[in-house]
Amino acid sequence: MTLFSASAPRPLADRLRPRTLAEVVGQDHLLKPSGPVGRMVASHRLASMILWGPPGCGKTTIARLLADQTEFHFEPLSAVFSGVADLRKVFDAAKQRRGAGRGTLLFIDEIHRFNRSQQDGFLPYVEDGTVTLVGATTENPSFELNAALLSRAQVFVLNRLDDAALELLLTRAEAETRKKLPLDPDARQAVKAMADGDGRFLLNLCEELFALAPDKPLDTTTLIGTIQRRAPLYDKSQEGHYNLISALHKSVRGSDTDAALYWLARMLAGGEDPRFIARRLVRMAVEDIGLADPQALPQALAAWETYERLGSPEGELALTQCVIYMATAPKSNAAYSASKAAMRSARETGSLMPPMHILNAPTKLMKGLGYGKGYEYDHDTPEGFSGQNYFPDGMPRQNFYRPPERGFEREIRKRLDYWSKLRAQKAADPDAE
Incomplete structure (x- = not known):
């Protein structure tokens, strides 16, 4: 620190940086005395860890305080600006420090930015205790970090700061500056x-x-016109992308129209490609609605085509209409389940031949071998249904498709039950007309 650095202006966020773990807001589940990190600090025994959470939730602050309160040397690195040479220097210094009886807390911000080989480079030093690694990431460690590294570090999930935590920060800011924020109650909530x-x-x-x-x-209107609104957190290639489309899909499946509209709006506001949403709507139509409402698939395809013709923002209304249609439609995964069951049976039974009576016989040789013999043309029967067996000989009859009593599938079920009854009657009395 220089002679004049103490009087230099400091950002409010830096002046309010917590000085103890007890001052960190919103992360009591980890930091309170009974929490996993709190217990480590109390015992002065730190394990390597990955702090996973959104921006601005306190990851860097927690790492620095962990070092302070356990008397570890704090060595910060950013994966964006650091390379192998920087890591070697850190590890060499940590070895010397360890020889003098002091541990090193190596904090790596945005650790997911290191490639797989760089992550592997930590392993020997984490394994032998040369450094205690604390990595910070906004991305899902399951996707971004090596399994070997994850097996040597505990993953702690930090919360997005809730309303109470944010209000506490506002109160601290007012106390620090000895000023009241120039906001009415609604504008304070809007901030x-x-x-x-x-x-x-x-x-x-x-x-x-x-x-x-x-x-x-x-007031809120003046506030919004005065300061810059924060862009929604949404990375179209990372976990946020998959989390939000999963939320939309499950809301439609759960027939919660309003929640589905909210997640659709979140994705569009975050800059998601509407074509990706359109493709997922088609999948929802066949996976979660199916024949309970046969119009769901045409609706999804029409919405996709409408978007392609109109573009944004007008075409997004077609996606909205489709989400409403499908969220309010009767639901069935009977076709999806039937497909999986049939595929499983096909793999288990191998290359069984179809029964001879349903094989075509275009040559005399094939006729002589019995191809097509005994086949009954269904349209020639009084019911339009012969009841013959179409499964391979020796394979028990299977029941893959089980439509529920919902939507149009209620009618399909009536037909299947009728044919099942006819099939049983014909099996009991093959000569009956």
């Missing part, structure tokens, strides 16, 4: 919503608001 769970972003907004010094408290 927390704009932060979207990111404490650092919230404090940066506070600093901007304190600098405004308006004549009267801002």
